[in-house]
Amino acid sequence: MQHERIAENVYFFQSELYAQVTAGVITGPDMAVVIDTLALPEETRQMRRFIERELRVPVRYVINTHYHADHSWGNCFFPEATIIAHTKCHEFLDTRGRASLEREKKDNAALRESDIALPSVTFDEGQMDLQVGKKNLSLFPFPGHSADSIAVLVEEDRILFCGDTFMPLPVLADGDINDTTASLKKLPKLGLENLVPGHGEIVLRGEIDAAVKGNLDYLSKITKAVRGAARRRYPLDVLETVHVEDCGKSRVLIAGMAEQLHQRNMVALFYQLYGKLPEGSATDD
Ligand SMILES: [Zn+2]
Numbered sequence: 001m002q003h004e005r006i007a008e009n010v011y012f013f014q015s016e017l018y019a020q021v022t023a024g025v026i027t028g029p030d031m032a033v034v035i036d037t038l039a040l041p042e043e044t045r046q047m048r049r050f051i052e053r054e055l056r057v058p059v060r061y062v063i064n065t066h067y068h069a070d071h072s073w074g075n076c077f078f079p080e081a082t083i084i085a086h087t088k089c090h091e092f093l094d095t096r097g098r099a100s101l102e103r104e105k106k107d108n109a110a111l112r113e114s115d116i117a118l119p120s121v122t123f124d125e126g127q128m129d130l131q132v133g134k135k136n137l138s139l140f141p142f143p144g145h146s147a148d149s150i151a152v153l154v155e156e157d158r159i160l161f162c163g164d165t166f167m168p169l170p171v172l173a174d175g176d177i178n179d180t181t182a183s184l185k186k187l188p189k190l191g192l193e194n195l196v197p198g199h200g201e202i203v204l205r206g207e208i209d210a211a212v213k214g215n216l217d218y219l220s221k222i223t224k225a226v227r228g229a230a231r232r233r234y235p236l237d238v239l240e241t242v243h244v245e246d247c248g249k250s251r252v253l254i255a256g257m258a259e260q261l262h263q264r265n266m267v268a269l270f271y272q273l274y275g276k277l278p279e280g281s282a283t284d285d
Contacts, residue, residue, distance in 0.1 A: 001043045003050060004202075006194055007157040009133065011055075012202060013047050015039055019255050020199045021070045024161045025051055026154060028133030031060035034081070035152050035161045036198070037074025040110050044074030061130065063139065064119060065163025065198060066149045067092040068174070073101060075117035084130070085119035086141060088148035093118055144180030145171055145198070158191055164198035168253040169244070170215050173264045177219055177272060187212050199254050214248065221247040222262075226269045229278060236280030239266045 004012045013023040018039035025047070026033045032051050037044045051059055064072040064085040072093060075083050085093075098116050105111050127140040135156050142151035145164035152161040164171060165183045172180065187195065188209050195203040195211070203211045225242045229235035244251050244262035251258045270278045 001038065001046050003047075006159060006196075006202065007154070009135065010154055010157055010159055012196060013038065013043075013050075014201075015043055015070075017043060018070060019257055020201075022196060022198060022200070023047060023071075024152075024196060025055070026132045026135060026137065027051075027055050027057050028131075028135070030057060031132070032057045033061040033063065033130065033132050033137065034059050034078065035063045036065050036071040036163070037062065037077065039070035039073075041074065041077065041113055042110065044077045048077060063130075063137075063150075063152055064089055064093075065142075065151065065161065066146045067097050068146065068164070069097070069100065069104070071163070071198065072097065073111070073114050073116070075119075076115040079117070082121055083117060083119040084121045084128070084139065086148040086150050087122040087124040089150075090119045090122050092146075092148055142183050143176065144183040145175045147176070147179075149175075149183075153190070158193040159196065160187070160190060160192050160194070161196045162187070162198070166195060166212070166215065167197040168200040169249050169258050169261055170219060171261050171265065172272075173261075173268045175268075177223070177269055181216065181219060184212050184215055218247050218249055222266055222269055223273075226266055226273060226278075229266075230270065230274060234281045235270065235278035236267075239263070239270070239278055240280075242266065 002014045006012050009027045011025040015021045015038050021039050023038055024035035059078050059081045062075055062078050062081045062083050067089045093116055127138050130137040138153045139150055142149050142165045149163050149165045193205050195208050229238040232238050244258045
């Protein structure tokens with residue numbers, strides 16, 4: 001796990017074990033707020049130790065940007081903290097989250113000590129404020145990657161922790177392309193110093209407009225590819241020949257998972273547009 005100080009009392013963590021997933025910490029004089037946990041217990045514990053030993057404050061709140069495993073399954077390692085999230089995050093963790101953790105525990109010994117810890121403070125619309133020392137955190141819905149996605153703005157520093165709705169490559173498999181587009185379009189107007197994606201590197205002020213445009217271009221390219229494939233007999237065969245580079249993104253993104261995520265994006269988008277999965281010749285009788 002790597003960590004970096006972004007501004008006074010604001011820290012960024014990035015996993016070295018899984019998909020460059022990120023987390024954040026904002027500290028006040030007597031407590032810390034954690035934004036997302038890391039994918040594996042080992043790294044979440046490492047982050048907790050760093051906060052307690054180096055920053056010397058206890059964690060009072062954990063905010064989950066959304067319910068996916070790599071952002072929320074470490075909640076249980078902060079048993080004294082209040083967990084905050086979108087109302088739907090509570091619902092999804094309690095249903096899909098519990099079921100998938102039970103499945104994962106069978107294959108992954110590292111997760112056997114994990115448990116689902118549900119948010120006890122939730123909101124669905126508007127914004128929620130949380131004061132940490134002299135800083136105000138503003139939490140608001142930021143849907144796209146998933147229906148429960150939220151973002152957290154550190155108002156004084158103009159740093160936005162935006163979860164997975166913005167990352168180096170959009171990921172739609174559990175999301176919605178229209179919500180993603182609408183959320184992305186809000187980013188350039190926020191006057192940000194730093195944009196912290198749910199995976200990957202921090203985006204600096206001067207790079208934000210281009211990064212957002214890159215993701216919007218990617219979304220329009222995959223939309224075109226999916227529409228074109230839908231006119232053919234075996235759309236899946238066609239989609240398999242459209243690589244992530246053809247849509248303007250590098251395959252090394254997100255710890256080399258970009259091509260795989262991209263293929264899933266196109267299948268998910270096909271489903272969103274046509275209400276069925278794309279057919280391939282291999283599945284035809
Ligand atoms: Zn996610």
